[in-house]
Amino acid sequence: MDVITLAHGSGGKLTHQLIDGIFQQYFDNEILGQKNDSALLPEVNGKIAVTTDSFVINPIFFNGGDIGKISVCGTVNDLAMSGAKPLYLTVGFIIEEGLAIEDLRKIVKSIAKTAKEAGVKIVTGDTKVVEQGNADKIYINTTGIGVVTRDIYIGGEMAEPGDKVIINGTLGDHGASIMAQRGDLDFDFSTESDCCLLNNLIEDILNTSNNVKVLRDPTRGGLATTLNEIASQSQVAIELEEEQIPIKAEVRSLCEILGVDPLYLANEGKVIVIVSEEDVEKVLEVMRKNPMGEDAQIIGTIVDSNDSNVYLKTGLGGTRILNMLAGELLPRIC
Amino acid sequence: MDVITLAHGSGGKLTHQLIDGIFQQYFDNEILGQKNDSALLPEVNGKIAVTTDSFVINPIFFNGGDIGKISVCGTVNDLAMSGAKPLYLTVGFIIEEGLAIEDLRKIVKSIAKTAKEAGVKIVTGDTKVVEQGNADKIYINTTGIGVVTRDIYIGGEMAEPGDKVIINGTLGDHGASIMAQRGDLDFDFSTESDCCLLNNLIEDILNTSNNVKVLRDPTRGGLATTLNEIASQSQVAIELEEEQIPIKAEVRSLCEILGVDPLYLANEGKVIVIVSEEDVEKVLEVMRKNPMGEDAQIIGTIVDSNDSNVYLKTGLGGTRILNMLAGELLPRIC
Amino acid sequence: MCVAVPVEVIEVSDSEATVDFGGVKKQVNILLVPDVEVGDYVLLHSGCAMQKLDKEEAEKTLELFRELAEHE
Amino acid sequence: MCVAVPVEVIEVSDSEATVDFGGVKKQVNILLVPDVEVGDYVLLHSGCAMQKLDKEEAEKTLELFRELAEHE
Amino acid sequence: MKYLEEFRDVATVKKMLYKLKLESNKKIKIMEVCGTHTMAIFRTGIRDLLPDNIELISGPGCPVCVTPQGYIDTAIELSKREDIIITTFADMMRVPGTDSSLQKQKALGANVRMVYSPLDAVKIAQDNPDKEVVFLAIGFETTIPTIALSVKRVEELNLNNYSILQSLKTMPATMEGLVLDEEIEIDGFICPGHVSTVIGVKPYEFLAEKYGVPAVVAGFESGDIVFALYKLLKMIQDREPKIENVYSRLVKYEGNQSAINIISDIFEVTNSQWRGLGEIKGSGLKLRNEYQNIDTEIKLGISISREKKLKGCICGEVLKGKKTPLECKLFSKACTPVNPIGACMVSEEGTCAAYYKYGKK
Amino acid sequence: MKYLEEFRDVATVKKMLYKLKLESNKKIKIMEVCGTHTMAIFRTGIRDLLPDNIELISGPGCPVCVTPQGYIDTAIELSKREDIIITTFADMMRVPGTDSSLQKQKALGANVRMVYSPLDAVKIAQDNPDKEVVFLAIGFETTIPTIALSVKRVEELNLNNYSILQSLKTMPATMEGLVLDEEIEIDGFICPGHVSTVIGVKPYEFLAEKYGVPAVVAGFESGDIVFALYKLLKMIQDREPKIENVYSRLVKYEGNQSAINIISDIFEVTNSQWRGLGEIKGSGLKLRNEYQNIDTEIKLGISISREKKLKGCICGEVLKGKKTPLECKLFSKACTPVNPIGACMVSEEGTCAAYYKYGKK
């Protein structure tokens, strides 16, 4: 088995072998081919959107994706959330020595495939190799560049009382799936991570309504945390209907066993859409036609209040506050 | 001592405390303040240059800099190498739990200070925390965005026979300094890393000559490896004069003790300038006036040859080939 | 205290059983509920079955709920 | 074989000495060169001083070099 | 039938809620002693939906919350030793000791592992023969049998690198020692369903007999809780204090004899230290003499320091139901789930954490 | 005076180079047995500057190069053990065993540490009392005294977790066994300066006496090498084979008695395995009987397998100076510094690596 060693990160011959033999091969495009210190991009017409994320996930190959796929989806989605059309990605690898070169190849292929689906080009990259015990197999940073061509502004501070909150599908799939696969818990759990590209769905939404106020993907911290961010940016409260929030039965079950709240679990293919009341139905309709929005639901309403709280109306009719995630999401066993 | 724990990377309250209490405070600017999934940049007029690098360095605070400073310099310099004016940076942190929060603050301050000096804004960021033993204190990815306003093209493929090779100062300072500080070797060595911003120097150079063909910073792999890259991109050979290559006495000494070749040591404040023969003197002159180019030297010439070799003419008059770094640069003790 | 859920026993082997809870499956220890059989429900807490669920009693309780709910 | 360099002894203490080589300083073992003093040069190899340098012989050799160089 | 959703059917429970009426306007205080009841009550919003004069107060039933600071300090000290692996339920990670927490120690490099079951800790001991694996044995009667099983397993396997650092507590003794130590102000109890699965109904009978306070053993679904409240209100109104069991699908009068047997095989009654409260007589369990080789304190020759009261924190009163977290000056200021000062803020089930999380302010 | 730069003064050395003329056109072969000489010759470009009929060939003097594959395989096997830390000079990391290298094992998680000195390996042993620290003891007489010092140190400290995996070689015996094993084709030797620092000049006298081949003990600066060549050419021309010492600033006729003593206190002569060549009589050293507790093979009850010839690789001939790397079919194709097949490509000092690096093609 051929493995990555420190020599692959030395900047010398083996680094070039990796670049030419793997990255160049799968990411192939004329901009990446420039091989200079920076990549020069064709002129961009419109406002530029930029986002960056590092991806650290265990296991690196999981049910529903892999670290390569998620590192493209995450960044493409963040661009889409700002109403931008994703154009370019940079990719930075930090590899722990000992990673099988075949695993790296699989990851790179997955990045290339997902980037192609998203219509983005990988224009430049970087590879560092660290000693055994200084990483967990591989970490990937992607930075995305997109362009905003529409004349609308979307942002977490735009929610207004009366606006409706839509979610495009079931919550917690990614977080639950990863938790179940991490080995130590030893559960037999079949729900896949929802890791996917949302740029097409967002495109459909923005083609339908000019009254989209907020788009945001509830990743780390889950729905509850992300809505708290929005409530505080917009200085409004948000009222959710517990019964409208879609959660897969299996995810709900795992959460019951572990004593965790699915509203705090990470999602990697979900978007919170906050839209004016008059447009909510047509947005919901178009979302449900898109494969990424089949299970879309209106889950709540923006209400006037400067306590910036997120309220959950329970099935029984009670109300509770959903705070931001405090600390780490740990299984509660006792 | 307050330390980073996994909870700081959970996306919840502690993540927001880090963002608001440290990142926002030091990086403060209106774009970063948007707090949305992507940062929206003001219109950019001209060709866009993009570069990305991850920084993994031990020790994180070193003689002449720290991981924060180097992560700004490295990326700003890569933009400058393409003739671009650096404008924006993204910053992605991967932090090993247990890092002292005070150390993080120092690093962030250093990033902010260096970015200010470089005239770049940090427009978006990301923080992940990994378990003890899954990183080496902290890794930083920076992605840089710049704009090319001049109507010239600079690239590794542009070197032509007759062009001259200039270096802006002594080689190997960074690599030697880091090697000496790594603890296990236990040398008393005073040369500092040359880690610094080169964008001003490049600006001076480009203001002086329209005949700059290649700019490249000889980082990992050192002068020898970087010149090999250029020789192969431009399909030329390069002839260096050993006696013209500036190397500090102390660096040379450390290399003798360890049996390593200083031409393969990393530099973090050096630039290889390849310029037409007629402009070489005026470029050299302007470089020497800049504090980052005081020790600039003409070290070689581009020669016609499609063997793409780098030749070194020794003081005695012999010639040897400088290959790319093969494998890792290891001390030769025996 | 103590997070615990009723799970269905779908396989029994010696001191362990495979249980199902809404699709999630897991091996659990059944030393505390010796007479357990496939099809039984048991209460699962920290990897061990704590008690067998009495299906008749469950029905009775639900009946009591309904009575109270519909009462007058 | 064996990377080794002549270094100047700048401090002696028991079985160790601090040596200087063009500004680089290091603690080295001097058990193999028992009579070493500050100001002496020794050959350093893998952390140990291997031999004391004979300054007079060095001068003589250089003189031989010069003789050959200038010869005829 | 999944024996879960059926007991939380919204239409039915809503109707049941309407039946929770008291004839008088007298203020009624009902304590749920179990943290999981506390969570369920907040999560379902039941507290909002009760008549104004019914107040639910939260008792001492979160085992993480009541674990003494000295215990955490001892665990932290042990975690610093290279030859020790600390194994623990995840919730213990954030519990603050005097200067640190296990989470912070882990961040600093200590070998601390979260397990789902004490049996997983035994596996870790098997896989790491050169390390001493210490399980942080906290909990009430639901958890104690699984810890007892781990002790049995270790004996069978002849493992000599597993031990437990004990802070085990028993519920009825706790209720008597902690809650009923003075003039009783509580009108009724919801007894912990899962503890009762093990111990049965009988151990609560002293509540009615000795203190004249009614109690209901209940499950954790909204229907279970509302039905228990209904039963309690009826007994209070009728002044007929008894112990009722509305969790009969899982709780038998006599409990689970196998579980009771294994507990008494391995453990015996002892006094126990309580976070911020000091020692309460007869409220704990400890390994019998023949299992001293599995007692971390004896095996490693250490001892957990005695508990002192924490400054500013009114955990003790909160646990007794005498004060609410809102009466604590530190609540949601110095003391938050991110930086918990007292025990009640530590676990999500802790009374203060539950108040914070569900925005009871 | 730094006793370094002065000996490489360009103006002087250039003039000295002009004096390297031979009266006849006869091809002269001179071997530098030492890898550091090889490197210095390439680095300064001296080879280019010699008269055409003087050929410099590189001998067996890189200790990493000549370390047998079986030795590496053994080190790799040991590195897989959790209870062992392998300590080694950095150059050994890339040396290929049959299927792997220490570098790759380290990438896969083995505890392999690079040290600057065997004394640093002893420190590692002190700091890791629960691990066996194995030092890969390779080298010629320059390195052997420092290894001997580590053995002494270990005895003084009473450490029982340090041992050395031996593949130590002695230079004069090697020259006789390896290079002079048949009709001699070499006209003169440059003897290794640093080895000579330890052993002195006397041990080379057999070269002149027995084989009629002149030799010069030389330092590593360009002046030293050119001057040595001058001396050799003169002796060859004059047909007066002797052993001269032009490194008298560091090499005494009798060597370093302290170093010689410590070597013979601790080691005794043995046969030695050579990479790709098999065993050569009397060319090695091994620990004396009283130090067997420090011999990794004896201590751990293992033994290094005997060496077999590598397929395709002509290292053996290259080491003997009978062929150049250019005559090897694998050179710079299958065999490169990134992926070295034979020993001579491994270390930067290896003849093949030096040919590759300095573009001798």
Ligand code: SF4
């Ligand atoms: S809020 Fe904190 S300090 Fe106050 S009683 Fe609760 S746990 Fe103690």
Ligand code: SF4
């Ligand atoms: S080139 Fe490689 S295979 Fe050929 S002799 Fe040299 S080391 Fe052996």
Ligand SMILES: [Mg+2]
């Ligand atoms: Mg660069």
Ligand SMILES: [Mg+2]
């Ligand atoms: Mg982002």
Ligand SMILES: [Mg+2]
């Ligand atoms: Mg993101």
Ligand SMILES: [Mg+2]
């Ligand atoms: Mg890079």
Ligand SMILES: [Mg+2]
């Ligand atoms: Mg790791």
Ligand SMILES: [Mg+2]
């Ligand atoms: Mg996002």
Ligand SMILES: [Mg+2]
């Ligand atoms: Mg770059």
Ligand SMILES: [Mg+2]
């Ligand atoms: Mg760079």
Ligand SMILES: [Mg+2]
């Ligand atoms: Mg992010």
Ligand SMILES: [Mg+2]
């Ligand atoms: Mg680490």
